[in-house]
Amino acid sequence: MDKKKLITEVLKNEVVKALGCTEVGLIGYTVAKAKPEDVYSIKEIKLTLDKGTFKNAFSVGVPNTGKFGILPAVVGGLLGNKDNKLEVFKDIKYDEELEKFIEGKLKIEVINSDVYCKVIIKADKLYEAETKGSHSGKSMPENLKNAYKNLTLKDFIDYSDDIPEDVVKLIKETIETNKNLSTPEVPEDFVNLDINDEILNYMLKKTVSAVYNRMIGANKPAMAIAGSGNMGLTATLPIIAYDEIKGSDEEKLIKSITLSALTTIYSAYYSSYISAMCGCVNRGGIGAVSALAYYIFGTDKIEESIKSFTANLPGIVCDGGKIGCALKIASGVFAIYLSLHSKVPYTNGIVGKDFKECIENIGKIGQAMKLVDNEIIEILKRKI
Template sequence: MLKSDEKYQAYIQILKEELIPAMGCTEPTALAYGAARCREILGREPERIQVKASGSIIKNVKSVIVPNTGQLKGIAAAVAAGAIAGVPDKKLEAISQITQEQKEEIKKFLETADITVEYLDDGLNLDMVITEQAGADTARVRIANYHTNIVLEEKNGKILLEKPVTGDKEEDLTDRGLLDMEGIWDFATTCDIMEVKDILDQQIACNMAIAEEGLKKSYGANIGQVMLDAYDNRSGNRAVAMAAAGSDARMNGCEMPVVINSGSGNQGITCSVPVIEYARELEAGNETLYRALILSNLITIHQKTGIGRLSAFCGAVCAGVAAGAGIAYLKGGGMKEIVHTVVNGLSIVSGMVCDGAKASCAAKIAFSVNAGLLGYEMYVRGQQFRDGDGLVTKGADNTIKNIGRLGREGMRATNEEIIKIMMS
């Protein structure tokens, strides 16, 4: 792909927009970021905080530990951490530098402050409005459609910032509609690595570090450790176990950053760690690893574009089959192997539900990466799922489009029912 091609520059920008660092699950972290910015606008510590949040936000914050809070969970903990100790300029790392003294302040604040949470049912999957009050002063911040997209800032009734919100359109971001499998393959195999090396190096360093942490210590259900204990240390199983271990740590309070993908740390871990582990096992060179990671990251984003950032469709599925595609490339696979790995993998696990961020995400990651690996092994042995087999249709992009429709439209009612069950 030529650098003058519209897609070339767009793909670079998409990677820069999506592969960003975050500490902890991105939904509570986004709430903390919003609360920190709201406190900054208010100008002093709030006495009352009101949170209005979409169902998918509530679902993903309910059971996950908020880092740097002393193992606290939930929306109240997230906004308290942001309001007391958050640094808004750090965005999804807003609560990455909380001291022990501040942890105690957060606990005291939770005991004394008036914090209320309301379900915001306005048709958006990612929407949160945080209002903070102190005395006669009031500040309000709204984040919508993606985790750092502040669309409203207000103080004492005066609008300081306001952006239009048109459905779930991400109007400030590069057009993801430019992504397609052929373009991704062309870009990944020809691009100037130096233009994306820094963000990929950060992804390698951060995501492998938290995966190794997850194998060393006890986090959640320790799925990564179980995978290694129950099976063996072969490259395939170790790659799966490492990805699961990263999620074990991240979902259960580990205070280490992750480079995310499509707004999710779990997806960032899933589409990168297995590829990196395989590259080490195969002794692939750095350039080969970088190109495999470009493939895996962009294929993840391509799938998630149709589904949306938050859905009842588990995002680990997209990242797991994308990791399978990256591994197929490491094993010498070409365009055919890549697209059939994705289609086969999606056929195996599409429909796995997201019932919020929590310990079991690690197990879902393990199954999704295994589906990607199986998708590749099927194809190189002359086996594949074909046009007309369920959601599979001719052309990988068309199959991905079907999966997007399933995740965004078909599973909308499923998402609502999951939220009702969890809230009850």
């Protein structure tokens, strides 16, 4: 497969629409695939989740339920349509009586795995469903992932300069979908920022508002990148905000968002879809830095800006999806903006000599943090 076909296939697989946090979407979708016709015949639901899915679903808002966490995700799945996949909560009318009926029947097991959700429902018979490998269950073959990991920053820039029409359509949908999540603005009783820098202030408001809205369960989809809606928001909204305030150049915006998606996915492939390191900041941040440097300066400062970003925030932990993610994303936007206006030498810490080595080094740190996840899971379990 030639480079352009490979990149196109990866983009179409990794940029997908999701309603609500992708982990509660994963749970709801898998439950919907397994549910019996009569949900009140259920005697037990056993849910087996990987650590990352458990962590990210534990405290996050579930669209159209007014609730937070795993139980409403399960109930939402029982009410939802499996054909909606990661938009499974679309159009559901929440049922409090069903929640009360299910609550004592739900058993949860957490395992050490990549993205994984298995549902076994005991009712008039056994009903089972499983989703693994990615949130939609459709994952890229390892040989194509490895081929993608062997591409270069120049390959991604060249592709962004000559994007196939069907991908342009996907990127336009991504821009409009993610921009729509940035309203209403984040409430002032959660965070109240008014920074005396017009560009940074606008980037923060757009991005933080979108993440906050998504984490409280707003009934608006996001275009997820590499399995994460928040990562998709971080990788796109700072660039969208910059374009709105400084550019209004649709062609340049589309090229920049494409580059952001490509480098975000590349970063995820060197790490994982869910990890102990906050991917929304670290992987989505890499994408946003790449794209903003490209939008503002052309190709000359992309690598330099990525080195500066690598020197800053990698290592920030992921303790699950929740409204507090909006604060982590705020820190990420600060770091993204700062990286455009700083220069850190290769001799510093985990900074790589080039784009590829920076991504590899961040990925290695992420892999080394796996034990951190165990402690986070134990802390969460004590809250049940």
